[in-house]
Amino acid sequence: xxxxxxxxxxxxxxNPHVGHPECPxxxxxxxxxxTSPDFKHLKYCQPPLAxxxxxxxxxxxxxxxxxxxxxxxxxxxxxxxDTRSSxxxxxxxxxxxxxxxxxxxxxxxxxxxxxxxxxxxPGHHAEHSNAMGFCLFNxxxxxxxxxxxxxxxxxxxxxxxxxxxxxxxQAAFWNDPNLFxxxxxxxxxxxxxxxxxxxxxAGNVINVPLTPSSGxxxxxxxxxxxxxxxxxxxxxxxxxxxAGFDAHSDDPLASLNFKDDDYYWVTDKLCAVAAEYCxxxxxxxxxxxxxxxxxxxxxxxxxxxxxxx
Numbered sequence: 001x002x003x004x005x006x007x008x009x010x011x012x013x014x015n016p017h018v019g020h021p022e023c024p025x026x027x028x029x030x031x032x033x034x035t036s037p038d039f040k041h042l043k044y045c046q047p048p049l050a051x052x053x054x055x056x057x058x059x060x061x062x063x064x065x066x067x068x069x070x071x072x073x074x075x076x077x078x079x080x081x082d083t084r085s086s087x088x089x090x091x092x093x094x095x096x097x098x099x100x101x102x103x104x105x106x107x108x109x110x111x112x113x114x115x116x117x118x119x120x121x122p123g124h125h126a127e128h129s130n131a132m133g134f135c136l137f138n139x140x141x142x143x144x145x146x147x148x149x150x151x152x153x154x155x156x157x158x159x160x161x162x163x164x165x166x167x168x169x170q171a172a173f174w175n176d177p178n179l180f181x182x183x184x185x186x187x188x189x190x191x192x193x194x195x196x197x198x199x200x201x202a203g204n205v206i207n208v209p210l211t212p213s214s215g216x217x218x219x220x221x222x223x224x225x226x227x228x229x230x231x232x233x234x235x236x237x238x239x240x241x242x243a244g245f246d247a248h249s250d251d252p253l254a255s256l257n258f259k260d261d262d263y264y265w266v267t268d269k270l271c272a273v274a275a276e277y278c279x280x281x282x283x284x285x286x287x288x289x290x291x292x293x294x295x296x297x298x299x300x301x302x303x304x305x306x307x308x309x
Contacts, residue, residue: 003306004043004112006099007031011120013088017076021253021290022121022134030118030286033296034303041307043112047099047119055097055137057145058172060129067136068094079131093121093136100143101150103283104238108151114271114306116243117285118299124166124242124287125191133164133191139285140242141172144179147238154178157236159227160185161219161266162244162287163254165194169242170205177202180234182227184208184219186247186254206230215249215257223266231273239274239282241267245289245298253290260294264301271309280309 012024034042055064070077071090078084085093096119103115123140125133144156157180158173160166165185170193173179177200185194187209194207208222231239245263247256267284274282284302289295 001110001113002041002043003303004045004103004106004115005034005118005303006045006047006103006115007118008047008095008099010088010091010095014092014121015086015088016084025292026289026295027118027120029292029296030299033300038304039307042303045102045106047095047102047117049091049094050097050101050142054101054146055142057149058128058138058141059126063129067131079136083131083134083136085136089121089136095119096121096123097137097139097142100139100283100285101146104143104147104151107281107283113280114274114282114309115284116303116306117283119286122287123285124160124162124169125164126168127171135168138168138172140240141169143240143283143285153237155180155235155237156240157182157231157234158240158242159231159270160242160244160287161247162242163247163251163256164190164244164288165207166242167191167193170194170198173200174205175201177204180204180231180236182206182231184210184222184227186210186212186256189254204234210256212255213257216259216262219247219258219262220265223269228269228273232277235277237278239270239278241270241282241284242287243284243302244287245295248289248291248294248298250291250294251289260297260301263298264305267302267305268308271305275309
């Protein structure tokens with residue numbers, strides 16, 4: 001079995017506004033980097049549209065139906081100062097959430113060993129009843145709920161190495177001891193959450209804030225000594241990754257100093273945990289990353305590690 005790559009043309013059609021960092025060119029940079037011969041064995045898959053039922057397992061039903069109705073009109077919807085839709089966002093948002101669910105389905109059916117969802121808009125800031133931080137629906141949390149409700153997997157974990165804390169995922173997981181959220185992120189930085197003392201209802205939330213200018217050594221130490229041991233103790237049935245590449249030293253939106261190889265390293269380590277605890281079942285989904293060249297290289301390193309697992 002090989003690695004599945006989920007993406008869709010509709011994800012290029014979400015265009016918040018000219019100059020917005022979460023731009024269609026991000027996806028172009030990633031998919032271009034994955035065209036080299038090293039990636040010829042990727043299994044390309046088309047994500048379906050997520051259903052309201054799938055999304056409403058995580059989000060308030062009235063928020064979901066309102067947001068979709070407003071976006072379906074085809075105009076621009078301003079959710080907050082950072083987060084808005086364009087005429088193409090309706091389909092893009094549904095394909096993004098649908099991709100994580102479909103990736104889980106194909107892995108459970110043993111049609112792929114793991115998967116990367118190269119989609120946008122991202123999701124980890126979206127909370128129960130509102131969009132925020134470029135995110136409309138929480139794609140990775142929708143996937144976690146799908147794994148549990150459809151496939152009966154009790155214990156699902158999300159590891160998030162985006163430079164920004166995944167406040168929406170943390171909030172969705174907070175009160176359920178069978179959901180695990182582990183995050184490294186820069187602090188102080190938007191959205192201002194993710195302190196070490198934020199632990200969830202049963203210690204099922206692990207946050208490791210990294211000070212500005214932290215790099216490979218600090219990141220790897222945090223993962224090896226804090227996140228991975230907690231993840232192993234949790235013993236997941238399925239592992240999801242919120243793969244943000246904006247902690248890279250080249251990224252303009254923050255001040256961490258990760259390198260391309262850090263993304264191969266952490267992915268390789270997470271694949272090893274998945275092999276040990278959950279029959280290699282792992283799905284990764286794109287979050288941040290705003291320097292196009294380093295985004296392409298970092299995502300390629302991430303996918304290479306998935307393929308090598």
